[in-house]
Amino acid sequence: PGASLRTYVPFPYVTPSGGVGPGVVQASPGNPNLKPERGTELEGGFDLGLFHERLGLELTYYDKRTSDLLLQNPLAPSLAYTANPYVNAGKVDNRGIELTLRGTPIAKDNFTWDLAFTGSTLRNRLVSLGGIVIPNQAEISPDLTIRYTPGRPLAAWYSSTILSIDTTTGVATVTNTPVCAGPQLPTFQGNLSSTFTLFRNVRLYALFTSQRGAKLLNLTPLIRDLTGTSAEMNLPAGEGGYSKAEMIARFGSFVTEDGHPVGLVLDRYLQSTDFVRLQELSLTYSIPSQVARRFGASGAALTLAGRNLHLWKDKGFQGWDPEVISNTTTTGTLQLATTEEFTVPQPRRWVVRLNVQF
Numbered sequence: 001p002g003a004s005l006r007t008y009v010p011f012p013y014v015t016p017s018g019g020v021g022p023g024v025v026q027a028s029p030g031n032p033n034l035k036p037e038r039g040t041e042l043e044g045g046f047d048l049g050l051f052h053e054r055l056g057l058e059l060t061y062y063d064k065r066t067s068d069l070l071l072q073n074p075l076a077p078s079l080a081y082t083a084n085p086y087v088n089a090g091k092v093d094n095r096g097i098e099l100t101l102r103g104t105p106i107a108k109d110n111f112t113w114d115l116a117f118t119g120s121t122l123r124n125r126l127v128s129l130g131g132i133v134i135p136n137q138a139e140i141s142p143d144l145t146i147r148y149t150p151g152r153p154l155a156a157w158y159s160s161t162i163l164s165i166d167t168t169t170g171v172a173t174v175t176n177t178p179v180c181a182g183p184q185l186p187t188f189q190g191n192l193s194s195t196f197t198l199f200r201n202v203r204l205y206a207l208f209t210s211q212r213g214a215k216l217l218n219l220t221p222l223i224r225d226l227t228g229t230s231a232e233m234n235l236p237a238g239e240g241g242y243s244k245a246e247m248i249a250r251f252g253s254f255v256t257e258d259g260h261p262v263g264l265v266l267d268r269y270l271q272s273t274d275f276v277r278l279q280e281l282s283l284t285y286s287i288p289s290q291v292a293r294r295f296g297a298s299g300a301a302l303t304l305a306g307r308n309l310h311l312w313k314d315k316g317f318q319g320w321d322p323e324v325i326s327n328t329t330t331t332g333t334l335q336l337a338t339t340e341e342f343t344v345p346q347p348r349r350w351v352v353r354l355n356v357q358f
Contacts, residue, residue: 003028003030003031003034003070003085003086004030004031004032004033004034004086005030006026006028006029006030007026007027007028007030007083008024008025008026008027009024009025009027009082010022010023010024011023011024011025025080025082026080026081026082027081027082027083028081028082028083028084028085028086029075029079029081029085030085031085031086031087033088034070034086034087034088035068035088036068037066037067037068037069037070037088038066038067038068039064039065039066039067040064040065041062041063041064041065042062042063042064043060043061043062043063044060044061045058045059045060045061045098046058046059054103054104054107055102055103055104056100056101056102056103057099057100057101057102058098058099058100058101059097059098059099059100060097060098060099061095061096061097062094062095062096062097062098063093063094063095064093064094064095065091065092065093065094065127066091066092066093066094067090067091068088068089069088069089069090069091069092070086070087070088071086071087071089071090071129071140071148072084072085072086072087073085073086073087073089074140089129089130090126090127090128090129090130090148091126091127091128091130092124092125092126092127092154093123093124093125093127094122094123094124094125095122095123096120096121096122096123097120097121098118098119098120099117099118099119099120100116100117100118101115101116101117101118102114102115102116102117103115103116110198110199110200111196111197111198112195112196112197113194113195113196113197114194114195114197115192115193115194115195116191116192116193116194117190117191117192117193118190118191119188119189119190119191120188120189120190121187121188122185122186122187122188123187124153124154124183124185125151125152125153126148126149126150126151126152126153126154127150128150129148129150141158144178145157145158145159145217145266145270145337146158146337147180149180152180153183153184153185154183154184154185155184155337156180156181156182156183156184157180157181157182157183157184157215157217157270158178158179158180158181159178159179159181159265159266159267159270160174160175160177160178160179160254160256160262160265160266160267161174161175161178161179161181161267162174162249162254162265162267162268163175163257165245165248165249166248167244167245167248170248170253171248171252171253171254171255172248172249172252172253172254172255172265173254173255173256173257174254174255174256174257174262174265174267175256175257176256176257176258176260181215181267181270182213182214182215182270182272183213183214183215184214184215184216184337184338185214186211186212186213186214186273187212187213187214188210188211188212188213189210189211190209190210190211191207191208191209191210191279192207192208192210193205193206193207193208194206200286201285201286201287201288202283202284202285202286203282203283203284203285203286204282204283205280205281205282205283205284206278206280206281207278207279207280207281208276208277208278208279209276209277209279210274210275210276210277211273211274211275211323212274213274214272214273214274215270215271215272215273216270216271216273216322216325216338216339216340217266217269217270217337217338217339217340218269218270218271218317218318218319218339218340219269219326219339219340219341219342220318220319220340220341220342220343221268221269221318221319222266222269223341223342225250225251232246233247246268249267249268250268252265271314271316271317271318271319271322272314272316272317272322273314273317273322273323274313274314274322275311275312275313275314275322275323276311276312277308277310277311277312277323278308278309278310278311279307279308279309280305280306280307280309281305281306281309282303282304282305282306282351283303283304283305284301284302284303285301285302285303286299286300286301287299287300287301287302292356292357295356296358297356297357297358298357298358299356299357300354300355300356300357301354301355302352302353302354302355303351303352303353303354303355304350304351304352305350305351305352305353306348306349306350306351307348307349307350307351308346308347308348308349309348311345319340319343320343320344320345321343321345321346322340323346324340324343324344324345324346325338325339325340325343326339326340326341326342326343327339327341
């Protein structure tokens with residue numbers, strides 16, 4: 001709202017007599033030609049049931065294209081605007097598949113086994129940045145680690161990549177320019193559930209969740225390393241501390257292949273968020289109806305469940321939980337940065353539940 005208007009922000013100033021007077025400075029020049037983002041989506045798929053519905057498959061392919069993206073056009077600081085105006089620019093493409101697979105491998109009178117898998121993939125790609133006016137530049141770089149580059153995912157991570165480490169000289173050689181380190185959005189997400197039913201009234205249920213393909217900027221080890229408070233810096237290498245090569249990888253010095261010095265390199269702090277989680281494990285006993293009727297109920301069930309029981313994460317992730325993030329900043333409709341900074345893990349929960357039907 002108001003993005004098309006020229007705006008100002010209050011800015012008090014000191015008068016010659018020493019008082020304070022009201023004033024304003026320019027915020028955004030506005031853009032009276034703004035129009036909505038527009039998208040078109042093609043979906044196709046099928047539902048399939050086999051063997052009297054003991055095996056089922058649902059598959060959907062989607063291809064969504066959005067044009068006239070609302071992006072902020074970077075302006076030179078010399079123009080004295082404190083906010084960049086929104087413009088309609090660029091096209092983005094999102095495509096992938098959504099899959100549901102369900103089956104009953106075993107169906108006996110006293111034992112049934114049900115399986116279900118749901119998953120989705122995402123290929124996110126910026127097609128073009130037409131409409132953005134940046135002299136001699138074909139991409140948008142909101143900061144040193146994120147770029148909007150045609151042909152790459154939106155807000156992809158970029159960093160100088162370490163090519164080699166010389167422990168004798170204490171020098172790490174990095175790429176001449178930052179390279180794409182990966183997307184912020186996961187390229188795969190999936191759930192797998194399994195249910196065992198015994199004697200028709202005892203049910204054992206397990207749920208696993210997973211995601212793959214994304215990276216985030218893990219600020220927790222970065223801040224600890226820069227302040228000298230990380231445990232790995234203060235432990236011998238054989239007891240969980242950084243090796244000499246790892247110390248160089250985090251603190252340098254860094255030089256490019258051309259021999260030019262480089263400051264901070266975030267290669268070690270852009271970390272994978274791949275994980276598999278045992279999300280839930282539960283045991284449910286359905287009380288026989290004749291027993292429930294003695295208490296005036298038509299049915300009852302007792303459940304013992306545990307949630308967030310175990311997490312298998314990428315070995316390179318230096319945090320409690322790759323699914324928990326501390327901050328996601330956006331501009332307009334686009335994500336800028338997903339970071340982890342001193343978050344706490346999701347709690348493990350134990351639940352006892354009694355359901356009674358009347």
